[in-house]
Amino acid sequence: MNVLEQGEFRIVFSDGATPGFHLEVLENGKWRIASAANNALVSGPSFDLRPSDIHISKEGLNLNGINTLHGYRWSAHIQRAGTQWIKVDITIDSEGFTLGKIGGIEPEIVLDLGLLPPYERGDHVWFKVNIDNPTKWNDEARSNDFPATYFYDPYSHNEFRMFFDMTSMSWMGPDNLARFRDLRCGYRRRFDGQIRAELGLIGETQSGFVFPKGKQKIVYYIGAAHREHFPTPPSAREELTSLVQAALTLLPHPSKFPEGATSWTKFAQGAAIDLMDSEHSWSRDSDGEHLMGYVDARSDAWEKAMNARGRDWEGTGPCLEAGLWILHPLQILSQYRPDLPFDALRKRVNEFTRRNILSSKSDLFSGIADRPMNVGTWQYIYIIGECWRIYSMSNDNEVLEKILQEIHAVMLPMVVNTGGVLPLEFDKSTLRKIGSGDGHAIAGLFALLMVEIAEYTSDQIYLEHAKSALITLYNLPINTITQESFLTAHAADAADRLSRIDHENHEWAEMSRYFLAQSLRMMYWYNDRTSARNSMVEQLGMFVACGTINYPAFFENLEMDARISALLDVGVSTKDLLKVLDYGRRVNFHFFPQIQPDLYGEMPLQYIPYEEVPVLEGGLESDGFIGQEIYGSGWVFRALLMWEAIAFCSNKELMVVTTNSYRESSTVELLISNSTATVQQGEISFPGVGVGQIASISLSVDGETALDFEITFGSTIPIELSPDEYASITYRNTH
Structure with a gap:
């Protein structure tokens, strides 16, 4: 033998x-x-x-x-x-x-x-x-x-x-x-x-x-x-x-950056300019100006799909989530990096989103409808959750009160009516499921929102809602809960936060690991080399946009990376998760016309990402171009927050990533990692430390004794890491 x-x-x-x-x-x-x-x-x-x-x-x-x-x-x-x-x-x-x-x-x-x-x-x-x-x-x-x-x-x-x-x-x-x-x-x-x-x-x-x-x-x-x-x-x-x-453990070392991928700082600055473009990014109605969902309201694929359904495609209307996903990271960047030139965009977007939320015409915050109204469940809960995150930062009580009224009038009764097994759509007049589609993992969105409201209000009843939702989701069959890829990542985030609140129940930590595994299950674990066109892009480390949509999409990719970056200590190998994040840091540049001008032809704006990149099982050529996603452009700023805003390395092969995503405070936890096959050296810079400011730094390598520093404007710290080695930094700007 x-x-x-x-x-x-x-x-x-x-x-x-x-x-x-x-x-x-x-x-x-x-x-x-x-x-x-x-x-x-x-x-x-x-x-x-x-x-x-x-x-x-x-x-x-x-x-x-x-x-x-x-x-x-x-x-x-x-x-x-x-x-x-x-x-x-x-x-x-x-x-x-x-x-x-x-x-x-x-x-x-x-x-x-x-x-x-x-x-x-x-x-x-x-x-x-x-x-x-x-x-x-x-x-x-x-x-x-x-x-x-x-x-x-x-x-x-x-x-x-x-x-x-x-x-x-x-x-x-x-x-x-x-x-x-x-x-x-x-x-x-x-x-x-x-x-x-x-x-x-x-x-x-x-x-x-x-x-x-x-x-x-x-x-x-x-x-x-x-x-x-x-x-x-x-x-x-x-x-x-x-x-x-x-x-x-089988994942290979990351590939090189695409040619022209300068930095997320440069691409965020380019996106900010493009998002201020009134001709291609904004439209206007009787209520004022608003962001559209796609550049020039162009989505050939959506137009064909709506026509096949007997409807017209109208892409010039207001896209609230576009504004929210831009505004949230910009609010945080305004605190960490006030030197960045984003203030005009932040104020313009806030004017649009706040007006839209408080408008009497808003179906989103209108309470129980007086007529049948189909509502996408994940979009409904996600947008309300994002509104809460943004306006709780500024303690905007007028907006927060409107959000809580909607949650108590519609969201909580709908969750009760569906037994916590959430549907793809519900009727806002009956608060019951409509259609045949399920959206089980939307419970993750709901649970995280409930945890965040509990943290802000100190009302424990919201924690009970979160716990009930996660327990239901945790006990559903494993093959029934995958839909939008980020839903289980929200569940993992919510479970991890509960594990830090409810210390006696170890099941929350088990849930967090499980929901993280479900999230990673929806990653692309390979590069597509089946055609010259598909080979233009590195897909390894991207994520499926949705369980039914067989292509990677920019918004979902960055959302997944941001959520994973806050879950590096839940019990899954940290060095392996850091490799996943390093893939994301590199491959997501492929979504930009600035990097891939030949994917879909000439584009009006170079720093607004394509919705998708090609892959064998993705849409057919006859489906048409999906579009440049204004609604996903805010994730460029989230990428900047994760990988460069607080600290970055002179050697791009070494990744610096924040581990406080969506949990930001004056203290920032960072990891510096080497996912390559060779020893790497570089200098860590801290661009948030301005002239006359001081920041305190604690540095440790693979858990060894921390070294403490005080840094000032222009200071750098030398670093050398072996393959798969990582170091941690605790950063506090004491100014």
Whole structure:
């Protein structure tokens, strides 16, 4: 036998002319067979990859073979990856061939787990744990995010996990398998006279039948273990959290900054100028001037969608959330960085948003409607929450009172009427669900708003509302709560805050980790190299806009990064989360015409981001250009707050990130990290310290003893960090 061990499991290739493999796990100190025998590394009639030649080296197993159907040669290197995975790296070298000659969807990467037990549907099925991906919404619309799967067998007490490196599989596309248009990661029953179980990258449809010529890669990771489950079996929540944490260890070092990505400071200054542009960003009605949602009110995709629905597209109306998402970070920046040239924009936007909130024409703050009124639940709760955050900062009692009236008249009764299982839409006249769509994770938005109101008013009843919402969300099936990607991030934030208030209940911390794992599940874990156009952008580290919208979007990306930056100490590996944030710091420059002028043609404003960047499963070319999102432009200022406003490094390879997002105070906690593969050095600058001002600094590296400094205008601190090392800084401007 040819064996490669990794901790508590091993992969075993049997002897013979074309040996397949099986997995074994350690059970009470002895190796036990955990899967069926004679698995192929890649399945399908055109593949059926079982080696004819195996060599053992210090690094792992080297395999070679020849496919009998098409005659091509292939090789594979199998090695340990970290402490939990075995990596399978396959190269197929062919002249190209036709798929599906014999039938079946191919290729698949499938681990045969063996026969299912007798009366499987009557007992075994109730106690298994399987985690399918990518995420999906409304039990049908699958996304293109987390390429991983997990299965726990309650009879054998064996667990299996797989992760698929989609960056390497650049051959995928409309000519064969259009990745997650055709595939899913998960569990399948197969009947061949008996019922068997399989786990892997499973085909559901086949877009085309041409496998391209040349050297093509198929790369994946596999893991297994034996675990007794008494006194209680594992839960899907804890296994999802563990799967995400294990997958984080596989993330590569970040790529270089896009060409022309100067700094978030420069891009924020450019955005501020563009957002003051009255011709392209603002419109006017009888109430006065207002921000639009898209530059020039142009969204070809929305226009086509509305026309198909029998409606007209009207994009020139007021977009309140555009103003709110600009105003919130600008209010904070005005305190930390009054030197930045944003005051005119902040005042102009505030005039629009405050007038809109207090207007008698506002449907948002009108109380119970006297006629049927469809309201998007997440938009409703989010916008009200953002209004609260902004105007509680300035203690604007007129606005705050109007918000509380709306919450008590509409929001709280609606939550009661829906049992806390929140809908996609509700009727503002009946305060009940309408339509078929669910929005379970909107409970995260609601819970965070309740926590923030409780903090401001000291009224504990709002904390009880928050707790009830999170408990409901926590107990829903794991595959039912993904929709807008930031919803679970709000839930994680709310649970973390509750854990700091309600110290005796440790479940809040568990909830925060779980909701964070659900949020990371909706990240793009790969770069799309399936076409020259898709390769213009680095998608790794971006986030799915929504469970039904298979492209990354600027607003959601930055919202997710900001929320994650405040959750670096919840029990998920800090260095891995810092790598995720460093991806975001780099890749989100791709959304700007200034960086990617060729994505959608000439644009009127260079520092207003595109809504989306291309990806294989995203919208079709015939759908049309979605637009430059004025409504998401405020997140440029949030990026500045996170990565540069308080401190930055002379060496851009070293990231400085604030960990106080949405919890800002006079004391700022910062982390400086090195996610690259080499030692990095630089000087940390503190641009918020003005002439004649003094700030106090405490610096520690990987938790070691802090060094205290006082810094003045122009002061810098030298830093050197090894790969994956990080340092922390506590900053207080004492002026």
